Amino acid sequence: MRDLASNISAVQVVAPAVLTATNTSAAVDLLGFNSAAVVINTGAIVSAGNFTPKLQESDTTTGGDFTDVAAAHLVGTFPSALAAASVYRVGYVGTKRYIRTVLTLNSGTSIAAGAVVIKGNPADAPVT
Template identity: 75%
Template sequence: MRDIAANIGVVQAVAPAVLSATNTSAAIDLLGFGAAALVINTGAIVSSGDFTAKLQESDTTETGDFTDVAAEHLVGDQPASLAADSVVKQGYIGNKRYIRTVITKNGGTSIAAGAVIVKGRPSEAPVA
């Protein structure tokens, strides 16, 4: 009764790693799903690492076509700076086919982080 695994798709946007520069994920296709959320999981921060995260959207997979998601198409806020050893989630309610994550280095040395996109409300279930 409580299982949701058959009703969600999960895509790794950023493999867990120590990031020492800005990271932009590949395009993630939302075709076949009516909902999406970004989940970022962080670990240690070195030398006052200051990193921020955001979602971008596009109708194509062309890098130059992606733009920042407007605030009215997001549910929840990203922190001003990612904190060590934390989990942050943010919902996407826009209507573009593709989204991607951008984790931006603003200062310091590094942060251990990973990100996934959870896709929900599938048009066909169970989801493989």
């Protein structure tokens, strides 16, 4: 009754690393799941590294087909800039099959960061 792990799938979209440029993740396929959330985890910022996070969606995996997710399709909001040593979580309630994260470098040098997409409410459980 309390087992959450069998009802979610976690996909690492940004491996924890020091980011020195804009990072666009690979597409995550939401087929077979009825909910999703993005978790961004940050560490140190060097030389005022200023990164803006966003989520994009598409019906295909073609890079040019992705568009920014409308605020109405997010539960919660991303900050205008990531802060050091923080964790952010935002839910996705859109209808597209694929999502991806974009961490845009606006100024400064770098940030240590990683991101995970958590897919939930599977059509078939338990998830392996």
